[in-house]
Amino acid sequence: MQKLIVKYSKTGLMIYISQLDLLRLFQRALRRAEVPFVLTKGFNPHPKISFKRALKLGVESFDEEVIFYLEPPMGPDLFRKKLQKQLPEGIEILSIKSEFI
Numbered sequence: 001m002q003k004l005i006v007k008y009s010k011t012g013l014m015i016y017i018s019q020l021d022l023l024r025l026f027q028r029a030l031r032r033a034e035v036p037f038v039l040t041k042g043f044n045p046h047p048k049i050s051f052k053r054a055l056k057l058g059v060e061s062f063d064e065e066v067i068f069y070l071e072p073p074m075g076p077d078l079f080r081k082k083l084q085k086q087l088p089e090g091i092e093i094l095s096i097k098s099e100f101i
Helices: 012-016 019-033 076-086
Strands: 002-010 049-051 061-070 091-100
Touching: 019 049, 019 061, 019 076, 076 091
Parallel strands: none
Antiparallel strands: 002 061, 002 091, 049 061
């Protein structure tokens, strides 16, 4: 399993999106980008995504972190290219660090 640690910025009108809606936004973007993500276990499986911290509503940030889990592995550059196409204006991927679990 591959763990991608993604740093992103949240600016513009996206500062008014809640943390739960941001999670849903990333889940939909993963599906649209056709990235091979890992599903959580349990009754209602969904893409396994972890946020380092929740950002308050209305706050702009240039240093947020989210972790995606992929199976099979994918190159960070390809992941960035595919995912960024699906993200709205105001959410920009800044860097990606890859680890294998």
